[in-house]
Amino acid sequence: MPVPNEVIILVPGLNTQEKNEFLEIFCSSLSEQLESFTVQENGEIKIAGHTGKRFSIYNKQELYKTLDIYEAYYMDVFASNKLSQKDEKTKFIRGGEVLIYWLISPIWLSVKESPSLFIYFIISAILFTGWYYGILAAVLIAIGQTNSFFGGAIPLEMAKKIGFFGESMKGWSFWFFISILSSFLPISSLIDICEFSAAYLGEDTEGSTIRSKTRGRVLNLLEDVLKSSNYDRATILAYSFGVAVATDTLADYHREKFFRYITLGGTLKVLSYKSNWGEREINKCLNNATITTWIDCYSNQDWVAAKTPLPKGSSSDKMIYKKVSAKSSSFLQRFLGKTHVCYFYDSSVWETIIG
Known part of the structure; x- marks a missing residue:
């Protein structure tokens, strides 16, 4: 039986600065937190100028799958607009x-x-x-x-x-x-x-420019990686504000390649209080046949984010919610936003990503 090849495209939040910084964090947690599998790093992998990392995932002694991971970097857009x-x-x-x-x-x-x-x-x-x-x-x-x-x-x-x-x-x-x-x-x-x-x-020119630039960074990687015939399965994994960026990008992304969408600690609930933009984009994703499943991981101990809301009247069964518990989290940790990274230390989240 041939070993399946899978690709994961990461869309980070606004808490990373350097290119591939989130990729390093993700890969480090992958190796440390995945309990039911053994992870072996196989070096760098490149597609159309994009550099990612390749891993072999073993179930006991048997090779389970080959996994390539890339990061969709858009921090340059954020860095050029820092008010501080x-x-x-x-x-x-x-x-x-x-x-x-x-x-x-x-x-x-x-x-x-x-x-x-x-x-x-x-x-x-x-x-x-x-x-x-x-x-x-x-x-x-x-x-x-x-x-x-x-x-x-x-x-x-x-x-x-x-x-x-x-x-x-x-x-x-x-x-x-x-x-x-x-x-x-x-x-x-x-x-x-x-x-x-x-x-x-924002609905003005500046807002349109920022959204266009940010989506362009993600879309460029999606186009180059997903058009490859090397992969049996693709997963888009977004974290924090990256959930807003990825949802915005995927809402209008229609291609022949199907993929899963996994979100961790999303901010769409927060943004939905200020604009109905989020509800529109969520609804588009739920109706996008290119997205086979949307798994939304949230935690009540994560005060920075919230469960991604379903649009009113939505009858889609594509959304699957996964509640995550930030073990031994104190009030101070929640206050400081430390629990916002709890998803990367939960073995069940990793089982979901790899499974």
Whole structure:
């Protein structure tokens, strides 16, 4: 009996930076967490300029399958749009827009549907507000020192009063509070993810450009890998914000090659409170015959993500939910988002991926 060849295409979240970083994390967990199989790494594999890794999976002493794994890298699009690395004017203007965008949101309704998600949203809102408070104070102080607002002249007396108010905002208690939070919370990452998510959902030219570039990175790999006749089965595996990107890409992807879709810790529930875009894309995927099965792995201990919602009136049986438990997770771990990686340490998730 011939040994089946399978390919897995990874769509990472926004918590990785370097190309193939998520690929390394995934492959390391594959070797460590897969209990019922033995994993042997066989080096690099290349298709049309894309570099992945090849593994042999053994069931006891018998070769079970050959597995190739590739990462769809789109972090360059994210990196070029990081709000935390922009100039003070952009932080002041765009930061205010993003803060209002998320605060004025039906996401508050999640208190009934997903209390854990609601708690995390409250925490994120407090952190974002604290960050913007600091930006606002710095801008007001700069006005007092330069008698101008980003190049526009301001009367001297008014500028002094504005600058004095900015100085009063920088009370020692505020900065002590912010410094304590910054020492163990990735505030900059939170700001960048909130801004990128808002931009991705945007209906303007910028949002369309970001979505087009991001989808293009994923689509390029899909086209080159899935058109290969070397594979008996294909799996698209997306994690965190990568679930939004992959769902957006796969919704309109119709080819002869069929594949499974597996999602881990998806953010589509979060995004659905701000836009009906997510519901439309989910519905398209469920009606896409190219996708044979959609397995959605979620955890109630993962406060960063939530169970992918089924669109209202959907009669599709394609979606299969898999509940994952983050063993021995504390309130602090959930608060810090540490449980968001629980899927990579659950043997049943790996059995699902490999099985």
